Amino acid sequence: MARHIFLCPLRWADMDAFGHVNNVVFLRYLEEARIDFMFRLAPGEGSVSFTGGSVVARHEIDYLRPLVHRHEPVTVETWVADISAASLTVHYEVKDGETVYVRASTVVVPYNLAAGRPRRITAEEKLFLQRYLDGAVTV
Numbered sequence: 001m002a003r004h005i006f007l008c009p010l011r012w013a014d015m016d017a018f019g020h021v022n023n024v025v026f027l028r029y030l031e032e033a034r035i036d037f038m039f040r041l042a043p044g045e046g047s048v049s050f051t052g053g054s055v056v057a058r059h060e061i062d063y064l065r066p067l068v069h070r071h072e073p074v075t076v077e078t079w080v081a082d083i084s085a086a087s088l089t090v091h092y093e094v095k096d097g098e099t100v101y102v103r104a105s106t107v108v109v110p111y112n113l114a115a116g117r118p119r120r121i122t123a124e125e126k127l128f129l130q131r132y133l134d135g136a137v138t139v
Helices: 023-038 123-130
Strands: 004-008 054-063 074-083 088-096 099-112
Touching (some): 023 099, 074 123
Antiparallel strands (some): 054 099, 088 099
8 A cells, every 4th residue: 555645844833832733733734745645646647637626524633742843844644544436535644753743534525616516536536546545544
């Protein structure tokens, strides 16, 4: 099973009054990693996969240890835990080496922005997602 690796920079504004990354900021890190992952299929290949939009139906996050400010980026590993006809579940680990700060999952629903409604996952999208499929539950 492949995992998508995203190196996410920490910004000074990400810190809270206690000097560690605020819990809400982790959602932004997950979003950046997920967008980087899902939009890798379309560029350069002429594919329109995932370009029509998607919406988040659910987030689940386990905060395991505080992440304090530093100049090095944090690694966000992303993989697919489940693919259905009209949604997918993405799992993440925000980590540095063996140290895991957050484990999380997101249910994503492909969305047709023009029609204003959810849509099904295309065969091309499913083929791409299956390369990252691992049903192991982390959250």
